Amino acid sequence: MSTNETKEYLASLPELEKDKTYNFKCYPGIACFNACCSDLQMVLTPYDILRLRRAHDTGSVEFLRTHTTMHMSEDTNFPEFHLRMTDNAARSCAFVTENGCSIYENRPGACRMYPLGRATRPDGEGGVIEQFFVVREDHCMGFKEPDEWTGASWIKNQGFDVYTTSNDRYMNILARIKQAGRPVPEKMGHMAILALYKLDEFQRFIEKMQVFSRVEVDEEHQKAILNNEEATLEFAMDWIELMLFHSTPNLKARK
């Protein structure tokens, strides 16, 4: 499912209004355990890939080749990565085991949010307005459990709050491209693959191309960008936005 298709799918589901609750619990031992970890068409955000790679301790090129598929989105010409399923009959996720998810601490945002979907739209001030939808699938027994959640309490419980800042920033860049009404040039699509999804390679690119001589970044922040992938990704989004739109609130080109 592409980002656009995901939005349309969510809009077709019942909305969980603010402060309204739903019942849910998922645990090893529930009759349907692992039933939801196969045949998925899951879009991975740049932050999902940062975390998944961390669970694997492998280089980005190797990780992307083994665990993802990629195409360029028609309306933005930006890369869209999906989690690659295995080619067994069930098309299981490569990370599912009989004990559950083998990368639980670093599982993608969509796995954390399930059975909720979260849709966002720009609020016009750099933030987002969020809506929650309940994905109620027949095979999922978790809805029969007594535990009660709001959208906000579920996000916190599942550790999705760490993902929202990066994911929302990324969605705002996509929204800005769509507003501009035309896909980005091919060269920028390739730069997005490097900067947003190959953070280890992007760190080397920054040094080799002396990127810090072209933008205003203080020394301490430069060190963080070259050593901490969370900071690298944040910078990558600023850099991409600056290259595309010649302005971003967080980064200025040197005069």
Ligand code: SF4
């Ligand atoms: S189907 Fe629902 S309850 Fe069963 S394992 Fe998946 S999320 Fe948990």
Ligand code: SF4
């Ligand atoms: S990453 Fe983990 S939680 Fe997500 S589909 Fe795969 S096994 Fe299931």
